Amino acid sequence: MAQNQSDLYLGLDLSTQQLKYTVINHDHDIIAEAAVHFDRDLPEFHTTNGAIAEGDVVTSPTLMWVKAIDILLERLSKNTDIKIENIKGISGAGQQHGSVYWNKEGLETLASLDVSRTLEDQLQGAFSVKQSPIWQDASTTSQCRSLENLVGGPQGLADLTGSKGYERFTGNQIAKLYEQNPSAYDATARISLVSSFIASVLLGQLAPVDVADGSGMNMMDIHTHKWIPSILEHCGGKDLQKKLESEPVEGGTNLGAINSYFVTRYGFSSECTIAPFTGDNPATLVSMNLEQGDCVVSLGTSDTMLMYLPEANPTTESHLMSHPTNPEAYMGMLCYKNGSLTREKIRDEYAEGDWTTFNNLLHQAPPGLSNGCNRRGYYYYMQEIIPFAKGFHRFENDIAVDEFTGTKEEVASYNVRAIVESQFLSMKVRTSRMLDTHGKSSDASHLKRILATGGAASNPNLLQVLSNVFNIPVYKKQGMNSASLGGALLAKFAVRRLHGYSGTFEQMMEDEQRDKVAHQLVAEPQAEYTEVYNDLVEGFVRLEQVVIANTQ
Numbered sequence: 314m315a316q317n318q319s320d321l322y323l324g325l326d327l328s329t330q331q332l333k334y335t336v337i338n339h340d341h342d343i344i345a346e347a348a349v350h351f352d353r354d355l356p357e358f359h360t361t362n363g364a365i366a367e368g369d370v371v372t373s374p375t376l377m378w379v380k381a382i383d384i385l386l387e388r389l390s391k392n393t394d395i396k397i398e399n400i401k402g403i404s405g406a407g408q409q410h411g412s413v414y415w416n417k418e419g420l421e422t423l424a425s426l427d428v429s430r431t432l433e434d435q436l437q438g439a440f441s442v443k444q445s446p447i448w449q450d451a452s453t454t455s456q457c458r459s460l461e462n463l464v465g466g467p468q469g470l471a472d473l474t475g476s477k478g479y480e481r482f483t484g485n486q487i488a489k490l491y492e493q494n495p496s497a498y499d500a501t502a503r504i505s506l507v508s509s510f511i512a513s514v515l516l517g518q519l520a521p522v523d524v525a526d527g528s529g530m531n532m533m534d535i536h537t538h539k540w541i542p543s544i545l546e547h548c549g550g551k552d553l554q555k556k557l558e559s560e561p562v563e564g565g566t567n568l569g570a571i572n573s574y575f576v577t578r579y580g581f582s583s584e585c586t587i588a589p590f591t592g593d594n595p596a597t598l599v600s601m602n603l604e605q606g607d608c609v610v611s612l613g614t615s616d617t618m619l620m621y622l623p624e625a626n627p628t629t630e631s632h633l634m635s636h637p638t639n640p641e642a643y644m645g646m647l648c649y650k651n652g653s654l655t656r657e658k659i660r661d662e663y664a665e666g667d668w669t670t671f672n673n674l675l676h677q678a679p680p681g682l683s684n685g686c687n688r689r690g691y692y693y694y695m696q697e698i699i700p701f702a703k704g705f706h707r708f709e710n711d712i713a714v715d716e717f718t719g720t721k722e723e724v725a726s727y728n729v730r731a732i733v734e735s736q737f738l739s740m741k742v743r744t745s746r747m748l749d750t751h752g753k754s755s756d757a758s759h760l761k762r763i764l765a766t767g768g769a770a771s772n773p774n775l776l777q778v779l780s781n782v783f784n785i786p787v788y789k790k791q792g793m794n795s796a797s798l799g800g801a802l803l804a805k806f807a808v809r810r811l812h813g814y815s816g817t818f819e820q821m822m823e824d825e826q827r828d829k830v831a832h833q834l835v836a837e838p839q840a841e842y843t844e845v846y847n848d849l850v851e852g853f854v855r856l857e858q859v860v861i862a863n864t865q
């Protein structure tokens with residue numbers, strides 16, 4: 314099968330609030346994008362922002378994701394801009410860390426799907442755990458400490474797997490199931506990540522975990538990309554190796570052709586290749602085509618900061634993940650649970666639920682929030698990851714207050730500015746700590762640009778504050794769905810390799826991307842404000858320590 318100008322590549326992203334698709338052509342132009350929104354399109358699953366939270370336990374109905382695949386593919390097959398038979402490869406991404414528990418019957422059904430029935434109809438009984446734990450879960454602290462103790466503490470676990478023990482990381486979620494629900498664990502034949510779950514559905518059999526997403530499990534050796542047997546046994550007994558089936562695979566691998574169900578039901582080509590699906594953050598990195606000195610800030614449901622790292626220097630404050638396309642390299646990451654949803658809380662409480670009002674209030678408060686009184690706010694609606702803190706905390710001249718003082722409008726504007734500034738200051742402080750650790754070996758110690766993405770990157774007012782806090786320009790790329798775009802590019806890379814291409818992913822991007830001026834400048838640092846933020850760092854860190862101490 315030769316390369317053809319009419320060839321198309323499909324990327325899917327099963328993120329927190331929606332399942333999205335992006336279709337690209339040979340030149341990487343975006344031909345179509347669409348999404349199924351879980352709360353709006355699938356209200357029968359009763360999710361809020363795609364999830365069901367019961368205290369620290371946060372899950373999503375696995376069957377909701379299955380139904381979303383039915384609906385998305387139906388919409389794709391009806392899109393007249395796309396010839397579905399021209400799609401040569403499919404890859405994509407999933408929200409990281411979440412897990413899916415297949416029972417034996419479920420895998421058998423998957424291997425023999427009936428083309429006259431929907432996936433939802435056929436896979437109702439396929440899962441031994443019906444609610445998949447997702448990345449917002451914070452209920453496995455004891456499993457985290459136990460795993461760290463096994464390997465000599467938090468730094469020991471980070472040295473082995475790239476991260477210390479984190480509640481949302483899949484190994485700790487599996488350990489909780491193993492301990493607390495042995496019958497469901499025993500009824501589990503195989504375990505998928507959210508990413509490898511979608512690949513499995515498309516293949517009609519269990520798909521392996523990809524190395525970049527595998528590094529979000531606390532169970533994979535970050536250097537060799539293999540499972541660590543002693544950790545597997547600790548988290549899930551002797552059976553866990555079997556339940557994972559195979560070792561993680563590198564991005565761009567060909568996993569096989571799409572299941573005939575999708576060929577007959579939707580008109581895919583029987584030669585359409587399925588490539589490993591990765592995590593949404595690694596897929597975002599892939600889509601960004603980084604140059605030296607770039608980092609990515611993704612403002613989605615979670616806020617994340619991503620960067621390319623040539624060497625492994627794991628820390629207990631950031632994540633080190635395997636790079637999605639370069640087996641020798643790494644991705645550094647910071648992840649905040651209180652991203653868009655916590656900004657929405659403040660918008661709803663102080664800005665009438667409207668982003669324009671939110672933006673107006675942002676401009677009313679002085680940058681740095683001083684103006685005769687030093688105000689500071691820390692907003693953790695959900696249990697935060699970094700720092701490990703919870704609740705809303707406000708200070709005036711270093712004294713904790715329940716609410717800022719001022720008129721109703723002033724109070725509203727202080728809260729709006731305080732949340733935006735404190736979220737970006739936290740990122741700045743931790744980015745420079747990560748760069749200090751990697752400084753000796755990394756060009757990243759000289760950050761030159763931020764490439765912004767995610768739903769909230771559509772708001773230029775936020776990006777202006779981001780630029781001022783970091784004192785570097787912020788750029789954006791065409792198309793809002795960077796993880797599904799990254800998936801489409803990974804699909805193309807796998808197809809090209811299947812047909813003999815021996816170059817790297819980066820070479821493919823260099824040689825075959827038509828639009829070279831892909832990033833647009835959206836905000837530049839404003840000199841009068843950047844100094845303000847430099848001066849704030851020390852006080853920000855000091856009061857954050859008070860917040861952490863108060864929420865232990």
Ligand SMILES: Nc1ncnc2c1ncn2[C@@H]1O[C@H](COP(=O)(O)OP(=O)(O)OP(=O)(O)O)[C@@H](O)[C@H]1O
Binds near residue numbers: 331653668
């Ligand atoms: N104008 C705006 N200003 C600020 N935030 C916005 C704006 N428009 C959308 N958002 C935020 O974008 C969020 C959705 O982002 P996105 O579509 O990237 O989510 P997602 O893909 O489900 O998340 P994730 O990738 O973290 O799983 C919404 O929760 C919303 O708060």
Ligand SMILES: O=C(CO)[C@@H](O)[C@H](O)CO
Binds near residue numbers: 410
């Ligand atoms: O937990 C993380 C990353 O570690 C989130 O960013 C999810 O991937 C959802 O987007």
